[in-house]
Amino acid sequence: MAEREYAYFSGCSLEGTASEYDASVRAVLKELNVRFREPDDWSCCGSTPAHTVDHVFAAALAARNLRLIEKLGLDTVIAPCPSCMTVFKKAQYGMTESEAFRNEVNELLDEPYNCGVESKSALQVLFEDVGLDAIAERVTHALPGLKVAPYYGCILNRPPEIARFDDPENPVSMDKVLMAAGVEVTNFAFKLECCGAAFGVTKREMVNQLTYKVLSMAIDSGANCIAVACPLCQQNLDLRQEQVNKTMGSSFNIPILYFTQILGLVYGLPPREIGMDKLVVSADEIVYSRITVEEMRKRAELEAQAKVKKPEKKIAKEEAKTEENE
């Protein structure tokens, strides 16, 4: 990985309410020797609101940033927020495939964008470029008892023509990354179901109902934690969890961690460095449960020994019973 250099686009959410995602992505990239530079003076990607106005306009707001990255001499940008990433990919592919569209977009810009930048999510870079072996190699700690439902959200892998990553119906990249890191994952049927976050402010009750379904399905899968890769999903499932409980009469209390925070934990990073204190539903129990891989191995050995001993005791008890009966 050492030779390659990426651009990094944090985006507005990661600068504000999702600062723990930003901190944990940066920390994990550093641990895995992924080098990156940031464009100076980046602007908002435009997100959903811009594409309700006009597609050329939306692409131009994205392309201003892609142009800044192009000027850095870099050809791939890591955009941890799926909303930024999708907007970038849509602009990139739209402008590459149609000259007319490219010209229209460039007419709105100060400097034309020459379509030289591919965008990838942090998950895509870890899964495809860093690789599972390197992810596994760095692990120093274990999280015993943790069962994670990997939640991809709606647009990380879809639509397939734009995302060009993993499977659009049953993605497995986050499952595999977490498993490589020694974390147990559950079979989560709602891993792609939209949580409704875009309407969190405007249609609260509807969003609370949608979120309720996602949380319920995660619990049903046997999970005691949900891993996310999107600042909007995280905010919706974590910050609004109490709202969901009030609206739906439920009593969820399940921690919602960025998958990079989980990696940071098994890499032995200090909890504050990966923003564990920023989570609204406390993940303290997960942090306190952390032990070294060495301790985990000893614990497993002891458990295995205990298992071997148990049957002997049982037999002895049964013998005693038969003697009594006689």
Next chain:
Amino acid sequence: MDAINLSNKTDWSFIEEVAKESGQNPSLCYQCGNCTAGCPYSHYFDYPVSQIMRLLQAGQKDTILNSKAIWLCATCETCTTRCPCEIDVAHIMDTLRIIARRENRVSEKDIKIFYDAFLDSMKQFGRLYEVGMLLAYNLKSGHLLTDADLGPKVMSHNKIHFLPHSIKGKDQVAKIFERYQNKAKKHG
């Protein structure tokens, strides 16, 4: 769903407009219903997405542009991913929303106010100023206490900035807005 009188004039130019702007061919839809089955919002739409597609084929412009469905679509891309005819359904919904906005027919006022507050913030500072956007939304929508319950949570976890962060190139961003608006005016 209300009964729709198909003898009402079919608006052929509307079908053409949507097809051209979205780059999709609505007549490929054979009403299998896969999009509606997968749509997380079907329960909340006045017309499920497959019915929007059928209304579009029938050129029922008013019904579509006045529908709540086009504003409640979150572009989650499930319909597009699952359409057996490879129609980019979410892109058609997006295009319908753009046309409704352009013709000033917005059935879900609050959603548009929210999007506009987002864009205003972006135009002003170059980046999104989360606190300012929420306040602007609450004032303009008249729902003054929206998400007030979340305030203490984000504050106690030190998750927000109270002051906006202006970028040096905010004028460049504002120019993108202006050039687009001028172009839109010219083309009516």
